[in-house]
Amino acid sequence: MAGVVGQVLRSEWTKIRSVRSTVWTLGVAAVVTIALGALISGLVRNDYATMPARDRLAFDPTYVSFAGMGLGQLAMIVFGVLVVSNEYSTGMIRTSLAAVPQRGTFLFSKVTVAGLLALVVSMVTSFITFFVGQAMLGPYAAQPRDPGVLRAVVGGGLYMTLITVFSMGVATMLRSPMLSLGVLMPFFFLVSNILGNVSATREVGAYLPDQAGQKIMQVVTVEDDAPYGPWGGFAIMALWVVAALAAGFALLRKRDA
Known part of the structure; x- marks a missing residue:
């Protein structure tokens, strides 16, 4: 069994490397996150002297450097979607499932390889973003x-990784890349912002x-009324990821390729 899993892992690694669009999205995520974080950090530095006392009290230099992560996660979402749905759009999923009929092994291998790759890129990006932003x-x-x-x-690296795996789920x-992106993009960039900023739905x-x-990713939590702390929030996000993967696996088992 271990030998089979190893072969499937190598196969998934080959698939990711061979599709340039998936590799490029990781590079775009890093560049956008670092560059935008540096730009906003520089702007904040120029404006700090004129900030009201209340804003200075809540000033979080660490979180400011991650200001580009909201846009950088867009590329990570695209990466997660493409890793899964490219096989459906090209018809390769039939070949993949014929070669690996154990669908749990198939999905586990795909998520493991893509997740580890996303973790490495996200961690490197997070640390570079922090140091450049603080400079x-x-x-x-x-x-x-x-x-x-x-x-x-x-946590910044872990957040970007979980966003990727959630998108894979x-x-x-x-199954469709257009449908997946059509759901995920509005969800993260429109629905979530609206629900989080309207008093009636903020909770x-x-x-x-x-x-x-x-x-x-937050260090300074002045006036933060969230009912959980940093790791509590991370646990909530992890539960969303587990739920997405579980639902994806359940449907993968039931449906034909």
Whole structure:
């Protein structure tokens, strides 16, 4: 069994490497996250002297450096969707499932390879983003040894990884790249923001995967009324990921290729 899993893992690695679009999305995620984070950090540095006292009290230099992550996660979502749905759009899924009839092994291998690749890229991106952002903030920067900072930086990498795996679960359910992106993009960039910023739905929005998961990247939590802490938010996001993968696997077992 171990030999079979090893062969499937190598096969999934080959699939990812051979499709340029999936590899490029990881590069785009890193560049966008780092560049936008540096730009916003520089702008915040210029405006810090004129900030109201209330804003200075809530100022979180670590979280400011991650300002580009909201856009960078777009590329990670695309990566997660393409890793799964490319096989459906090209018809290769029939060949893949014929070669690996154990669908649990098939999905496990795909998620493992793509998830580990996303984890490496996300962690490197998160640390570079932090150090570049703090350099741009200059005298207002946080230090890695400050309480909560290292947790936030590591959390940034974990957040991007879970976004990727969640997208893979949704893509496994929907199979179509256009349909998957058509659901995920509005969900993260429209629905989540609306629910999180409208007073009547703010409590519901706090339990959505992106809003809960982003808590792990925050160090300063002045006026934060969330009913959970950084790791509590991360656990909520992880539950969303598990649910998406479980639903995707259930449908994969029932449906024909």
